[in-house]
Amino acid sequence: MTDLLIKGADLIGKGRKDILVRDGRVAEVGSVSAKDAASFNGTVVDADGLVLLPGLVDLHTHLREPGREDAETVYSGTRAAAKGGYTAVCAMANSYPVADTAGVVEQVAALGKAAGYADVQPIGAVSVGLEGKQLAEIGAMAHSAAAVRMFSDDGHCVSDPIMMRRALEYVKTFGGLIAQHAEEPRLTEGAQMNEGAVSAELGLPGWPAVAEEAIIARDVLLAEYTGARVHFCHVSTARSVDIIREAKARGAKVTAEVCPHHLLLTDEAARTYDPVYKVNPPLRRESDVAVLRGALAEGVIDAVATDHAPHAPQDKDCEWAAARPGMLGLETALSITVLALGGPSAVDWDVVAERTSRTPARIAGLEAHGRDPQPGTEANFTLVDPAATWTVVPADLASLSRNTPYAGMELPVTVQATFLRGRATVLNGKIAEETTE
C-alpha cells in the first residue's frame, strides 16, 4: 500500500500543504478537502506542526557489509538511516572485500534493495584494495547493475598525484567523480588527534590541518587542469574552506561535505582519552567549527555527510591509540545540522533541505531523491518535529554499534516519519517492521 495522504505539513518551512501520494509518487500538492480525505483509501498521516523535507541523502556511510557484520549490516545501517530521516545512502567502498569490483558493488546494492529501508548507492574504490597502486575496474563498476558514479578510497587518501590525475580523467567518460579523503599520509604517520595545544599536552601524536589542506589544494588544481569533478569528503579545517571557496569562485568543478561531528565537537573532547571521540579527520578547534558552520550556511560546503562509522565494542573499549577511528552519525545528523544552522527556531528549512537532501542527491547522481514534492516525483520524504527534543541513548539506536559521541546529550528536532516511494520506513518515530514494497 503506497497510497498516502499527508495532511497539513509545513512544506520545507514555507507553509501548510496536504500531499497526496499514489503508487509511490506524488499525485497532488495543495489542499485536500475534508470530504476527499474522509474517503481516502490509504494511509493518512496528520502532520500538523511537522516540517516536511525531501528525504535526506547521505554521501558518506559505512555500512560495514560485507566483512564486518558484527559492527553493522546493510539492514541495520539502513534502518538507522531511515530513523535519521534518510531515504538514500551512499555506501563507502572500504568493506571486506573492498568494493573494487562489479561483484561487490552489485552485492551491496542488492542487499540494500532486499532490506528496503533506504536506497543504497554503492561507492566504488578508486584503487584495487584501496592500496593506491593500481586503478580498480572503475568502468566495470560504472556499467554494472549498481551504476556507480562516485569513486573513493575513503579511509585512505589517493595520495599519489599521478593516480589521482588518472582517476579524475578516467571517470570523465561517464560523468563520474572522485570523492577524496584528503590526508597527506606522510604528514599524519601515527597521528591520533588534531595537532595543536591539546595534542601537545596529551602527548598524542598530532594530525596537522595542513595534511588535509595540502591535498585539497593539490586536487583543486588537478581538477581544474583535467576539467574533472572532485568531491572532498569530511572537510574539517578553516583553511580547507578558504581553498574550496577560492576554487569555486574560479569555476572549478569542486564540491565538499562536512560531517556533523565537525560542526559540534572539538579536540578538547580528547582530554577524556575516550576513543569514542577518535575520528579521522580528527575533531578540530573551536575556530574551525565556527568557520565550517558558516561555510555550510553559505554553501561553500555543499552538503552534510555523516561518515557514519560503526565499530564493534572491542574496537573502542580500549586505549586511544588502539581504537579504530570513526563515530555513528545517521541518527543524529539532522539534529546536529539544525543546531549548527542556528537551532530549530531560527533555522532556514530550505537551507537544511539543500544541504542534507537536494545537493547531496545531485552530487551522487540520485535523480529520484532530493526532489521537493510535486506531481510525478517519487514520494521520498521526511517529517520532522521542529519543536521536539530528544536525548541520545546509545542502547536505543537502530545501529548495531554504540559508538556515538553524543550519548546523554539533548538534541533538537525529532524525525517523526520517513517515506521511501510513499511507504513509511519510519512512522510516529518508530521504524516500520514491514518493508516489502
Next chain:
Amino acid sequence: MKHLLTTKELTRDEAELILDVTQQMADAVTGREVPKLPALRGRTVVNLFFEDSTRTRTSFETAAKRLSADVVNFAAKTSSVNKGESLRDTALTLQAMGADAVVIRHPAAGAPQRLTEWIDGAVLNAGDGTHAHPTQALLDAYTMKQRLGSIEGRTVAIVGDILHSRVARSNVWLLSKLGANVRLVGPPTLLPKDIGEWPVEIGYDLDASLKGVDAVMMLRVQRERMHAAFFPTANEYARLYGLDERRLALLPDHAIVMHPGPMNRGMEIAANVADSPRATITEQVTNGVWVRMAVLYLLLTNGEAR
C-alpha cells in the same frame, strides 16, 4: 588523591605533601638494618608493564617491598597495541584478583586513565606514551630540592626531545607549579606545536639557554629519530644540543646536571659530564625509590596512620 595519573592534576599542596613524605621515607629507612616499613602489609601492588623498563619496574617493586606490600609483576607480553589480550580484559583480570594498586607503564598515552574506568584500585602512572611520567618528575623535584635547597624561584632548563618526552611534560607542570622557571630547549622539530600557553620559555640555542640556570635536565634522544628527519645526524645533534665539558663550564658553579636515564653517552651528554660530581644521575635513581614509596603510601592509606 585516588590515583596518580599526571602532575598537571596535582595541587601544589599535594605535590609538596608527596615531597615531604618522600623525605620521611628516606629518613625512616636509611641506615636501618632491615630497610622495611610495615605500612602496606597485606596490600597487593601489581606492576603492569607493557613496555620493557627494568629500571622503573625495579624501582616500583623495591618501593612496594620496602613498605611490606605484596608485589605481583604482571608481565604484559605485548609491548604494542592491537595484539594479545586487550587492556580492558587485563584490567578486569586484575580487578578480579583484587589488586589494591596497579602501577602501569604503557606505550599508549591515556592508558592509565582508561584503566581507572575498569578497576577499583588505585592507578599509578609509571609512564604512558609521550604523555606523562609523574613519579619521574616528582623524583626530579625531590633531587633538586635536596641539592639546591629549594625549587621556588629556581631556573631549570629541560633540553632535547621535548616532543616525545613524557618526562619533560610532567616536569613542566610540576616544576612550574612549585614556583620554578622552566626553559625548554631543543630544535623546533623536537618541540610540540602550539605550546604558547605553557608556563615555559622556549629556546633553540643551548649555550644561550644555559645562562643563569640552577639545573639542567638532559633528555634521552633516540638516534633513530634522524631517520624521520628530526635532525640530520647524531653528530650534529650532539654538537648543537649535547651537554659537553665546554657547556658544563658555562653553568653557574652551583648548578646541577640531571638525566632521567638511560643515557646515550656522547649523544645528549658527554661521558665526563655524566660522571662529574655535578651530575645527580645516581641520586635520582635512589630518590626514585623514596618517591615511589611516598606515592604508594599516600594512595593506599589516604595519608592516614602516619
